[in-house]
Amino acid sequence: MKQKWKMYILLILPWISLFKFGKSSFIRYLPTIVFSDLMIALISELSRELKWWKVKNPIFPKLATDVSFVFGPFTILNLWIFKLTYKRFWLYLLTNLFADYLFAYPLTTIAEKIGVYKMVRMSRKQLFFLSVVVAIINYLYQFFMVEPLRKEKTVLKVPHNK
Numbered sequence: 250m251k252q253k254w255k256m257y258i259l260l261i262l263p264w265i266s267l268f269k270f271g272k273s274s275f276i277r278y279l280p281t282i283v284f285s286d287l288m289i290a291l292i293s294e295l296s297r298e299l300k301w302w303k304v305k306n307p308i309f310p311k312l313a314t315d316v317s318f319v320f321g322p323f324t325i326l327n328l329w330i331f332k333l334t335y336k337r338f339w340l341y342l343l344t345n346l347f348a349d350y351l352f353a354y355p356l357t358t359i360a361e362k363i364g365v366y367k368m369v370r371m372s373r374k375q376l377f378f379l380s381v382v383v384a385i386i387n388y389l390y391q392f393f394m395v396e397p398l399r400k401e402k403t404v405l406k407v408p409h410n411k
Contacts, residue, residue, distance in 0.1 A: 252306045253306050253307075253308055255306070255363065255364070255365055256306060256307065256308050256315075256316075256317040256365070257308065257317065259317040259318060259321045259322065259365065260308065260316065260317040260320060260321040261321070262321070263321050263322045263324070263325035263326070264321070264325060266325060266329070267325065267328070270328065270329070270332065271332075274328075274331075274332045275328065277395075277399065278327075278328055278331040278332065278335070278391065278395075280391075280394075280395045281327075281331065281387055281390050281391040281395055282324055282327050282328055282331075284387070284390050285323075285324075285327055285383065285386075285387045285390075286319055286320065286323070286324060288383060288386065288387075289314070289319050289323060289383065290313075290314040290319065292379070292383070293312075293313045293314040293315060293319070294313045294314070296313065296371070297313035299370060299371075300369045300370045301368070301369060301370050301371035301375075301376075302366050302367065302368050302369055302371060302376075303366060303367050303369050304318075304365070304366045305364050305365060305366060305367065306364070315366065318366075326348060327387065330344050330345060330348065331387075331391065335388075335391065338388065341384075341388055342384070342385070342388075345380075345381060345384035346381060349377050349380035349381050349384065350377060352376070352377075352380060353373045353374070353376040353377035353380060354373055354377070357373055357376065
């Protein structure tokens with residue numbers, strides 16, 4: 250437990266920002282965030298087999314998914330980026346390029362120095378491109394899967410006058 254305190258902080262701290270998020274926005278983007286988290290869990294499984302990176306002192310050592318990262322900063326940052334940029338694809342993409350660059354380069358360097366994880370067989374450049382691809386898939390999922398269902402549900406709720 251003593252060695253995992255960084256992982257617990259990484260998991261819990263980002264959630265504090267949701268006090269200002271709004272319930273309707275949370276519900277609107279939650280399906281895409283769950284989809285995205287599942288996608289990252291699958292990538293983590295691949296990472297274990299292909300030794301792309303190694304998480305040090307994970308909260309749940311038997312899981313390939315780094316729960317502290319996926320359900321902490323990754324989830325919360327995704328929610329905020331969607332809330333602030335959705336329906337403006339180029340702004341969404343630019344914001345993700347910036348966030349993914351920060352993640353792949355300076356934040357990964359810091360994470361390695363403080364012993365959170367270490368890149369093994371994946372370069373930072375590959376991590377950056379993988380992160381951008383995941384962001385684009387998330388946007389497409391929200392646009393083509395979630396939003397049409399949301400609009401359909403809204404249409405069904407509108408009472409018809411007779």
